[in-house]
Amino acid sequence: MNINGVHIDATFAEAFPMKATRVIITAQNLKWARIAAETMTGFATSVIACGCEAGIERELPPEETPDGRPGVAAMIFAMGGKGLAKQLETRAGQCVLTSPTSALFAGLDDGDPIPLGKNLRFFGDGFQSSKRIAGKRYWRVPVMDGEFLAEETTGMVKAIGGGNFLILAESQPEALAACEAAIEAMRQVRDVIMPFPGGVVRSGSKVGSKYKALNASTNDAFCPTLKGQTRTDLSPEIESVMEIVIDGLTEADIKKAMRAGIEAACGLGAGKGIRRISAGNYGGKLGPFLFHLQEIMA
Amino acid sequence: MTALAFTLKAAPKQRVDVAPLIPERLAGKRLADIGALQLQTGNRQIRADELFTVEGDDASRLVFRGATGKLDFVGKGMSQGEIHVEGDAGSYLGMHLKGGTITVDGSVDAYAACELKNGTLLIRGNAGDFLGASLPGNKKGMAGGVVIVKGNVGDRAGDHLRRGAILIEGDAGSYLGSRMTAGTIAVLGRVGDHLGYAMTRGTLLLAQAPRVIPATFNDCGSHTLGFIPLLLKGFADLETRFADLPDRFQRVRRYAGDLCSLGKGEILVAL
Missing domain, CATH: 3.30.70.520 (Alpha-Beta Plaits)
Known part of the structure; x- marks a missing residue:
């Protein structure tokens, strides 16, 4: 898509x-x-x-x-x-x-x-x-x-936490601009919050760590400075990735917010350095709620 | 469906206990059965249809037509439905009311809303003494609901009031809110002496300054209290002028008392 x-x-x-x-x-x-x-x-x-x-x-x-x-x-x-x-x-x-x-x-x-x-x-x-x-x-x-x-x-x-999407951009300022546009659009949606600073996470995490005391550690596959050092998920032109996490009362609320946010980020388009939208998951084995990006944007 | 109407055939000479005529006790009954209900009057009992012409088929809505002050215990213990009194009602109107609405177009006698638990009581005329009070000897008066009196009320209104609100748009007699333990009484008109006598908690909200603040109430100064607009907004669905008067009570002078008792009650006087 x-x-x-x-x-x-x-x-x-x-x-x-x-x-x-x-x-x-x-x-x-x-x-x-x-x-x-x-x-x-x-x-x-x-x-x-x-x-x-x-x-x-x-x-x-x-x-x-x-x-x-x-x-x-x-x-x-x-x-x-x-x-x-x-x-x-x-x-x-x-x-x-x-x-x-x-x-x-x-x-x-x-x-x-x-x-x-x-x-x-x-x-x-x-x-x-x-x-x-x-x-x-x-x-x-x-x-x-x-x-x-x-x-x-x-x-x-009852509610749902951890809805998210990642914005992958050619530069840090462009990633942040897309996040700001997304957050502004998502704040119009009721029954959701984006709990991270300004609604944006720059330090997305993966489960586990090489250090026993830590349950989570940096999501190295999406760290642009590690592109040549780890099993990266980034193509060469990606220089910055930022994440937006959404908590909402219902699945429908989170979908609505994700759609609004992704639409706003995509509104800036490739011309403004926005190249990919992705999402964080654990292989579908841990959380009962799965938000497929392409279904939401269909 | 039309409301079940009880029209007085003639003004009764004795007082009549109409407590059996409440929606839940009439639901599902035929008119003939309702007419055969026994009502206490003076020292004897008479059939309801000797006193009233009974017509209509919706027992959840009762109407007393041509009512006089001789009809006591209107709506006693009612838990649902509506009663509309076209005229006056006697004593103990809405006593032990648990729910529903009673509206009286005229005036009522003593002990209206006595030990009322919940529901709404609207009196478009005046009310007698001991409005919302406890029965003599009891220590718990009205414990919930809202009572609105468009006219004046007698002495001892809200005696032993425990919860709920009494909204008086006219004047109130002496000993307003005496021995009240909680709840709210609001008065737009003048109030008599000895208000809040022995009250322990609760609020007397007055639009006009009383002639004398009792010596056992201490001045706590002038304030803007956030709960007052919220309280008045809560009456928005009811037929009362209080809902339209948040500005009138924006600033109040607070007097704490009765210090001869627990002293955690208050008289709030609009400035």
Whole structure:
């Protein structure tokens, strides 16, 4: 398959089941809602070492938030429910509760409820109070800038993590430009996040390492500086490879995001140095979700 | 299907207990069976069709036509459906209500919404004393749901209120929210003395400053509280002016009390 001079590999991305939740963070203005959300979703690029994968899904205008203030929807993905609940609680407690003017609401009504303000309320040292509004319980926790308002729980649902594709380009600036275009397009898709810095991974990994202590190591087959030193997957003209990883609530969401991203990258075309789109997998033996690039782009 | 209508043949001289006339107890019954239901009035029982003309076939929607203040226990223990009272209702309207909606076009007597658990109660006229309260001797009043009164309410509204919201668009009498343990009472009009007497938790939200803030409430200053717009937005689907008034309560003065009790309640007065 070839789109605008860009070869689409006959391969697939391999993804795994995860648990996910979404929260809505509001604040006095969008600037402070983003600060709270960016802080909460920081250091959450990969479950390998961060405990969860998290990111901002989208910004919300006041008319879409529970309290009528500007807000941000953030999503957190983890390998299991307990881990997700723990990550949510610590991140919300340290990053949202502490952030000026913030309030925290559920972003998912479906699924199993996990604590949001339910345990954070104890910060109130007995001065906290609850309000049940339209069937939902909220906690008012007195803090130094006024009150921190948090919904008691949010929903946790089954989700998918690890959808991905690789952009192979003739130069590093061209690879990055294609990634930026892809990420911009993918941010328009609901129910997905791209958890890596700016949505882009430059250090894609393979399973295993020559060092026993490591479970993952650099994906040498896609490292351009090793073209003459390892069993490379790169042709001579490829000088830079970057990856975009997608976590989403459903297979359909991830497919939609992958298609949007690949379309945007291919939009730059061979004329801008974009030569190939590929994907990372483990031979289809580990993850139950396979995203075939050519099927998605058909 | 038309609502099942109970039209009073004549104004009753004695009080009538109409508690048996709720949707779940009438579902599937023929009109003749409904007419044969026994209702307590004074010290005797009479058939429902001696008192009412019964017509219609949708038992999930009841209408009391020509209703007067002699009809007590309207909707008592109802868990689903609708009751519409065209006229006034007596005491204990919506007592132990568990779900559904009761609408009264006129006024009601004491103990409306008494120990109400859930559901919605709309009174377009006035309500008597002990709105949303507990029965005498009991310690748990209304425990959920929403009660809206377009007119005025008597004394002791929300006595022992435990959960839920009482929205009063007119004036409230004395001892508003006395002994309440949680929940919200909001008043657009004036309020009487001794508000929040012995309240432990919960919120009294007032559009107008009371004549006197009780001595056992301490001033906590003026604030913008994020839960208030959320609270008022929660009433958007209901027939109440409160849903349209987030700006009115944007800034409030907070008084904590009753400090003679647990002291974790609050009176919020719009500025």
